[in-house]
Amino acid sequence: MQINKHSIQEYNQGQLQEHSRRYDFAASSVKDVEGVLQKLMDFQVAIPSWALGTGGTRFGRFPGGGEPRSLEEKIEDVGLLHRLNGASGAISLHIPWDIPTNASHIKALAAQHGLRFDAMNSNTFQDQPGQGLSYKFGSMQHVDKAVRRQAVEHNIEVIEHGVALGSDSLTVWLSDGSSFPGQLNFRKAFENTLESLQEVYAALPENWKMFVEYKAFEPNFYSMTVGDWGQSLLYANKLGPKAYTLVDLGHHLPNANIEQIVSLLLMEGKLGGFHFNDSKYGDDDLTVGSIKPYQLFLIFSELLEGMDARGMNHATDLGWMIDASHNVKDPLEDLLQSVEAIMIAYAQALLVDRKALAAAQQENDVARCQEVLQEAYRTDVRPLVAEARLRAGAALRPLQFFRELKVRENLIKERGRKTVATGL
Ligand code: PSV
Numbered sequence: 085m086q087i088n089k090h091s092i093q094e095y096n097q098g099q100l101q102e103h104s105r106r107y108d109f110a111a112s113s114v115k116d117v118e119g120v121l122q123k124l125m126d127f128q129v130a131i132p133s134w135a136l137g138t139g140g141t142r143f144g145r146f147p148g149g150g151e152p153r154s155l156e157e158k159i160e161d162v163g164l165l166h167r168l169n170g171a172s173g174a175i176s177l178h179i180p181w182d183i184p185t186n187a188s189h190i191k192a193l194a195a196q197h198g199l200r201f202d203a204m205n206s207n208t209f210q211d212q213p214g215q216g217l218s219y220k221f222g223s224m225q226h227v228d229k230a231v232r233r234q235a236v237e238h239n240i241e242v243i244e245h246g247v248a249l250g251s252d253s254l255t256v257w258l259s260d261g262s263s264f265p266g267q268l269n270f271r272k273a274f275e276n277t278l279e280s281l282q283e284v285y286a287a288l289p290e291n292w293k294m295f296v297e298y299k300a301f302e303p304n305f306y307s308m309t310v311g312d313w314g315q316s317l318l319y320a321n322k323l324g325p326k327a328y329t330l331v332d333l334g335h336h337l338p339n340a341n342i343e344q345i346v347s348l349l350l351m352e353g354k355l356g357g358f359h360f361n362d363s364k365y366g367d368d369d370l371t372v373g374s375i376k377p378y379q380l381f382l383i384f385s386e387l388l389e390g391m392d393a394r395g396m397n398h399a400t401d402l403g404w405m406i407d408a409s410h411n412v413k414d415p416l417e418d419l420l421q422s423v424e425a426i427m428i429a430y431a432q433a434l435l436v437d438r439k440a441l442a443a444a445q446q447e448n449d450v451a452r453c454q455e456v457l458q459e460a461y462r463t464d465v466r467p468l469v470a471e472a473r474l475r476a477g478a479a480l481r482p483l484q485f486f487r488e489l490k491v492r493e494n495l496i497k498e499r500g501r502k503t504v505a506t507g508l
């Protein structure tokens with residue numbers, strides 16, 4: 085299914101009067117509104133290929149129909165999102181779920197949709213058909229060097245696929261760890277993992293980055309070999325300048341102060357990438373901003389403070405990606421909501437009066453510090469985000485337009501009701 089520019093313009097025309105009224109009011113209280121709008125237009129969030137289908141839980145899966153059946157159709161889906169919101173201009177692939185058998189054709193198709201290839205993701209948490217050795221007891225940490233070698237070779241293959249597509253980063257998330265006390269020698273598991281990561285690191289092209297993603301629990305429940313930001317940072321520091329820590333919002337123990345974590349990682353120049361989602365309990369992979377929008381704003385606020393202090397470009401110097409899974413909602417609708425929540429939090433963080441906050445911090449004026457932050461958080465920035473979309477040629481209200489166009493119904497007609505996308 086294709087959405088043409090003309091139909092978006094027509095739709096926006098019908099919304100314009102109401103939008104202008106709301107936008108003029110919102111813009112009137114923003115100091116550098118043009119600067120804010122430009123930043124919002126530049127900001128792009130990558131969509132992971134595995135979020136385009138219904139994920140399910142370990143208890144069941146209830147696919148909604150019209151899911152992408154091939155890599156080509158996944159690219160088309162992300163293209164649809166990008167058309168609608170102007171902020172989803174990248175796709176992140178997972179190997180072997182998305183092997184690009186004809187890379188130049190895949191690259192050209194993505195370019196047609198205005199998409200680039202974000203970080204490549206390797207997979208050593210599942211055994212694949214025909215694979216020689218099993219990852220049941222880990223991959224890069226494994227006691228058997230041959231299993232470690234297999235995991236390293238897989239990652240090198242992923243890099244090669246990425247090079248062919250024009251990607252420039254590799255995300256390594258390892259499910260390695262142990263589920264019972266005594267199962268692992270922690271130090272040896274760390275050393276084996278480090279050695280394996282070093283072998284992958286050595287295969288990185290000059291301009292590539294490697295993101296080491298941590299996770300506190302699941303699928304292992306006693307220890308994870310890359311279990312928190314401290315361990316990830318240890319690996320990244322030992323690996324070298326091309327290695328960074330990747331923060332996934334769902335991968336912490338309850339109540340972790342993620343905003344402090346990103347601040348310190350930025351201070352060390354070691355924050356590389358970010359996976360957005362939301363959760364109430366753990367790695368729930370819920371829609372961004374659906375449970376803890378204030379936390380999301382606070383994280384963004386620290387991200388911007390740290391990035392600005394280092395002179396980093398918000399749009400290009402970190403890898404921004406959604407990492408979500410959908411059980412009860414239409415995945416595309418969910419992704420539109422997630423991107424919207426990210427843009428809102430970003431816009432709110434751009435409005436924080438940094439000078440006033442720094443002055444209040446210096447005076448230990450705690451109440452004022454809170455006022456400054458909440459002044460920005462409680463501003464309705466939705467008209468600013470919509471205006472950025474309008475200027476980018478996207479839809480003023482993407483989700484509403486998605487429904488008006490009957491996108492899902494059309495996809496079901498095209499692809500069928502019983503389709504299964506590869507993914508988590
Ligand atoms: C598993 O928790 C996970 O969601 C990680 O966050 C990875 O980024 C993703 O799977 C894909 O490998």
Ligand code: MN
Nearest residue numbers: 297332359407
């Ligand atoms: Mn993740």
Ligand code: MN
Nearest residue numbers: 332334367407
């Ligand atoms: Mn996860």
